[in-house]
Amino acid sequence: xxxxxxxxxxxxxxxxxxxxxxxxxxxxxxxxxxxxxxxxxxxxxxxxxxxxxxxxxxxxxxxxxxxxxxxxxxxxxxxxxxxxxxxxxxxxxxxxxxxxxxxxxxxxxxxxxxxxxxxxxxxxxxxxxxxxxxxxxxxxxxxxxxxxxxxxxxxxxxxxxxxxxxxxxxxxxxxxxxxxxxxxxxxxxxxxxxxxxxxxxxxxxxxxxxxxxxxxxxxxxxxxxxxxxxxxxxxxxxxxxxxxxxxxxxxxxxxxxxxxxxxxxxxxxxxxxxxxxxxxxxxxxxxxxxxxxxxxxxxxxxxxxxxxxxxxxxxxxxxxxxxxxxxxxxxxxxxxxxxxxxxxxxxxxxxxxxxxxxxxxxxxxxxxxxxxxxxxxxxxxxxxxxxxxxxxxxxxxxxxxxxxxxxxxxxxxxxxxxxxxxxxxxxxxxxxxxxxxxxxxxxxxxxxxxxxxxxxxxxxxxxxxxxxxxxxxxxxxxxxxxxxxxxxxxxxxxxxxxxxxxxxxxxxxxxxxxxxxxxxxxxxxxx
Ligand SMILES: Nc1ncnc2c1ncn2[C@@H]1O[C@H](COP(=O)(O)OP(=O)(O)O)[C@@H](O)[C@H]1O
Ligand SMILES: O=P(O)(O)OC[C@H]1O[C@](O)(COP(=O)(O)O)[C@@H](O)[C@@H]1O
Ligand SMILES: [Mg+2]
Numbered sequence: 001x002x003x004x005x006x007x008x009x010x011x012x013x014x015x016x017x018x019x020x021x022x023x024x025x026x027x028x029x030x031x032x033x034x035x036x037x038x039x040x041x042x043x044x045x046x047x048x049x050x051x052x053x054x055x056x057x058x059x060x061x062x063x064x065x066x067x068x069x070x071x072x073x074x075x076x077x078x079x080x081x082x083x084x085x086x087x088x089x090x091x092x093x094x095x096x097x098x099x100x101x102x103x104x105x106x107x108x109x110x111x112x113x114x115x116x117x118x119x120x121x122x123x124x125x126x127x128x129x130x131x132x133x134x135x136x137x138x139x140x141x142x143x144x145x146x147x148x149x150x151x152x153x154x155x156x157x158x159x160x161x162x163x164x165x166x167x168x169x170x171x172x173x174x175x176x177x178x179x180x181x182x183x184x185x186x187x188x189x190x191x192x193x194x195x196x197x198x199x200x201x202x203x204x205x206x207x208x209x210x211x212x213x214x215x216x217x218x219x220x221x222x223x224x225x226x227x228x229x230x231x232x233x234x235x236x237x238x239x240x241x242x243x244x245x246x247x248x249x250x251x252x253x254x255x256x257x258x259x260x261x262x263x264x265x266x267x268x269x270x271x272x273x274x275x276x277x278x279x280x281x282x283x284x285x286x287x288x289x290x291x292x293x294x295x296x297x298x299x300x301x302x303x304x305x306x307x308x309x310x311x312x313x314x315x316x317x318x319x320x321x322x323x324x325x326x327x328x329x330x331x332x333x334x335x336x337x338x339x340x341x342x343x344x345x346x347x348x349x350x351x352x353x354x355x356x357x358x359x360x361x362x363x364x365x366x367x368x369x370x371x372x373x374x375x376x377x378x379x380x381x382x383x384x385x386x387x388x389x390x391x392x393x394x395x396x397x398x399x400x401x402x403x404x405x406x407x408x409x410x411x412x413x414x415x416x417x418x419x420x421x422x423x424x425x426x427x428x429x430x431x432x433x434x435x436x437x438x439x440x441x442x443x444x445x446x447x448x449x450x451x452x453x454x455x456x457x458x459x460x461x462x463x464x465x466x467x468x469x470x471x472x473x474x475x476x477x478x479x480x481x482x483x484x485x486x487x488x489x490x491x492x493x494x495x496x497x498x499x500x501x502x503x504x505x506x507x508x509x510x511x512x513x514x515x516x517x518x519x520x521x522x523x524x525x526x527x
Contacts, residue, residue: 055143055144057144057145062144063148063150066143066150067150067151067152070150070152070153071153073496073499074127074152074153074154074155074495074496074499075496076155076475076480076482076483076494076495076496077279077283077480077481077482077483077496078479078480078481079164079288079290079479079480079481080164080479082283082286083286083288086164086288086479088162088163088164088479089162089163089164089166090161090162090163091118091159091160091161091162091163091198091477092163092167092198092199093159093163093194093197093198093474093477094197095117095118095159117159118158118159118160118161119156119157119158119159119160119474121155121160121478123155123156123158124153124154124155124156125153125154125155125156125488125489125491125492125493126151126152126153126489127152127153127154127304127488127489128141128152129489131149132147132149133147134147135147138510138511138512138515139508139510139511139512154304154488154493154494154495155493155494155495156491156492156493156494157471157474157475157485157492157493157494158471158474158492159474159477159478160474160477160478162478163198163477163478163479164477164478164479165261165262165290165476165477165479167198167199167200167201168199168201169261170195170198170200170202170261170262171202171203171204171258171259171260171261171262172191172195172200172202172203172204172260172261172262172263172264172476173203173204173205173206173220173255173258173260173262173263173264174188174191174192174203174204174205174206174223174239174263174264174266175205175206175209175210175212175213175239175263175264175265175266175267176188176209176237176239176240176241176266176267176296177209177210177241177242177243177245177265177266177267177268177270177271177274178209178241178243178267178268178270178271178296178297178414179241179243179268179298179453180235180236180237180241180298180453180454181296181297181298181308181309181310181453182235182298182309182310182313182314182317182453182454182455182456182457182458182461183296183309183310183313183456183457183461183462183464183465184235184236184237184238184241184266184296184310185228185231185232185234185235185236185237185238185456186232186309186457186461186462186465186466186469187266187294187296187309187465187468187469187472188205188223188228188231188237188238188239188266188469189228189229189231189232189469190465190466190468190469190470190473191264191294191469191470191472191473192223192224192225192227192228193225193228193469193470194469194470194473194474195262195473196224196225198473198477200262203222203223203224204220204221204222204223204258204260205220205221205223205238205239206218206220206239207219207220207221207239207240208239208240208241208242209240209241209242209243209245209267209271210242210244210245210246210251210271210274211242211244211245211246212239212240212242213245213246213250213251213254213255214245214246214250214251214254220258221238221239232456232457232462232465233456234456235453235454235455235456235457236454237266242413243270243412243413243414243416244412244413244414245274245413248274248277248278248281249281251274251278251281252278252281252282252285252287255278255282255287255289256285256287260289261287261288261289261290262289262290262292262476263275263278263289263290263291263292264292264293264294264472264473264476265278265291265292265293265294266293266294266296267293267295267296268295268296268297268299268301268302269297269301269302269501269504270414270415270416271293271296272293272295272302272484272497272500272501273497273501275291275292275293275482275484275497276291276482276497276498276501278291279291279481279482279497280482282481283481289481290475290476290477290479290480290481291481291482292472292473292475292476292480292481292483292484292485293472293483293484293485293497294309294468294469294472294484294485295308295309295484295485295486295500296308296309296310297310297311298310298311298314298342298349298452298453299311299342299343299344299345299346299348299349299504300346300348300349300505301343301344301345301346301348301504301505301506302486302500302501302504302505303499303500303501303502303503303504303505304486304488304495304499304500305486305487305488305500306486306487306488306489306490307464307487308486309457309461309464309465309468310457310461311348311349311352311461312458312460312461312464313455313456313457313458313460313461314341314342314349314353314452314453315349315352315353315356316356316458317448317451317452317455318339318341318349318350318353318357318448318452319353319356319357320448321339321341321446321448321451321452322337322339322353322354322357322359322360322393322395323357323359324337324446325337325338325339325359325393325444325446326357326359326393328444329391329392329393329442329444330391332391332442332444333390333440333442334386334390334391334434334439334440334441334442335390335391335392335441335442335443335444336382336386336391336392336393336394336430336441336442336443336444337391337392337393337394337444337446338393338394338395338396338423338426338427338430338443338444338445338446339393339394339395339396339423339446339447339448340396340397340398340421340422340423340445340446340447340448340449341353341395341396341397341398341448341449341452342397342398342449342452342453343365343366343397343398343399343400344366344398344399344416344419345366345399345504345506346365346366346367346397346399346504346505346506346507347363347364347365347366347367347368347397347399347400347506347507348507349397350363350364350365350395350396350397350400351363351365351397351507351513351514351517353395354395354517354520354521355513355516355517355520358520359393360393360394360395360520360521361385361389361392361393361394361521361522361523362378362381362382362385362392362393362394362395362521362523363394363395363396363517363521363523364378364394364395364396364397364400364401364422364426364526365396365397365399365400365507366397366399366400366402366506367506367507367508367509367514368507368509368514369526369527370400370401370525370526370527371526371527372401372404372426372429372526373429373433376524376525376526376527377526378394378426378526379429379430379433381523381524381526382394382430382433382434383433383434383437383439386434386439386441394426396422396423396426398419398421398422398423398449399419399422400422401422401425401426402419402420402422404422404425405420405421405422405425406420407420408420423445423447424445427443427445430443431443464487467487467492468485468486468487468492471485471492471494472485475494480494482496482497483495483496483497484497484500486500
């Protein structure tokens with residue numbers, strides 16, 4: 001918890017900071033204060049455990065102690081932790097035949113000694129793959145002051161040979177929470193298809209997020225391969241989404257009433273905090289339930305994963321808006337095109353879209369402070385661009401520049417801060433500034449945010465959703481709960497939920513990627 005409270009209170013953190021227990025951690029400069037505080041403020045569930053092991057680096061054994069602690073933190077909760085009498089059965093998941101195996105081989109799939117094909121519970125994936133030679137290396141994430149290499153392994157995802165649920169005794173439910181994201185339907189589809197492959201017949205969708213567990217008028221939706229066959233062809237969520245909703249105890253009461261013993265939760269940080277709380281409540285009540293998350297965030301702000309589904313699609317679609325802004329600006333006399341992209345606390349979409357398009361002159365993200373006015377301000381640079389190039393394109397993440405707007409303290413139903421519209425603000429300030437200096441400009445503002453969020457997943461996200469959806473089901477059948485699925489260094493893994501939501505992920509202003517973006521735009525520091 002200490003690292004978090006430091007991040008909340010410290011106004012500016014050095015890149016490497018020694019914690020009170022002597023361990024070194026690399027900290028993003030303008031870390032994630034607003035969101036961390038927001039989650040903490042909801043006062044319900046906040047996961048932040050085991051971040052800082054007490055390591056004494058003078059101890060010759062510190063590495064093995066670190067590894068042991070890491071293994072503990074990344075251990076994925078299993079049904080046998082609570083039910084030591086839980087007996088595994090041979091998997092009913094068909095690796096070679098595509099008809100539901102449970103119908104053909106009631107006792108399980110016949111073993112094939114030459115080709116196995118299952119994931120062993122001890123298989124691991126390397127979490128960090130760069131061996132930094134110095135804490136000063138770009139992007140270095142160091143454990144000790146010398147940046148010593150320590151292997152960090154996480155659990156490999158996929159189907160296990162032994163399973164802990166009989167398919168005929170499973171009632172599986174899927175719920176999608178938070179905002180929309182391209183690919184939700186692809187994930188739903190693959191969860192249903194994979195459940196059917198195991199032989200599950202009772203599969204339901206909970207309508208409109210966690211709300212669907214409490215509002216009597218919202219009835220569960222029966223799901224099958226037939227129902228979900230073509231849902232990936234459109235964006236949105238077949239089940240609907242929502243923010244806010246009932247308390248965790250009410251959700252678990254409702255799950256008990258409905259006999260749900262597998263719950264697949266698609267959502268972001270908030271949703272996962274809820275999923276972990278549901279998992280803990282089920283354990284407290286001694287319920288044999290598997291709760292498995294699939295991280296959904298168009299903002300790409302979940303820790304430890306290469307990326308989250310929908311992000312790629314969002315970046316691709318965002319380029320269309322940037323290109324339109326470019327064409328408008330380029331075709332006008334002294335044209336300025338401004339595009340606002342999503343990213344509440346994290347500028348990943350703006351940074352990647354700017355990089356991908358190659359048409360952006362100024363990219364503004366929440367993680368990097370800037371001035372609008374003054375000799376080093378954004379507007380002065382815009383003037384320079386108009387004078388030298390004749391036009392300019394500005395790409396802003398929605399969470400950028402909030403300090404220039406009036407604070408409202410308004411919250412949405414989930415407790416997230418309602419942001420002011422910085423896109424509109426910079427548009428107005430640009431017009432005002434150029435009027436004042438007597439230079440004519442033609443400013444065009446494009447806000448494609450909801451158009452981007454509502455589209456269907458592209459091919460690359462479609463594949464990611466497929467694998468994540470399938471692995472979510474494999475994880476549940478393998479007896480794991482309180483876990484989420486992810487892609488890590490191109491391999492698929494299971495994480496314990498608390499580790500991925502201890503704080504939202506942000507762009508590191510000292511990373512190579514942000515510097516690549518700066519190289520591409522050619523923008524100076526605006527401070
Ligand atoms: N700390 C929390 N504990 C339990 N449930 C939460 C928490 N934060 C948010 N939720 C619930 O998760 C759902 C989605 O949260 P939200 O923040 O809107 O989206 P996201 O999951 O994308 O971050 C909402 O129904 C909200 O009530
Ligand atoms: O208008 P809404 O539905 O609250 O959504 C807006 C928010 O959704 C986001 O895309 C992120 O949504 P999630 O919290 O669902 O991940 C933010 O970038 C944006 O602030
Ligand atoms: Mg959120």
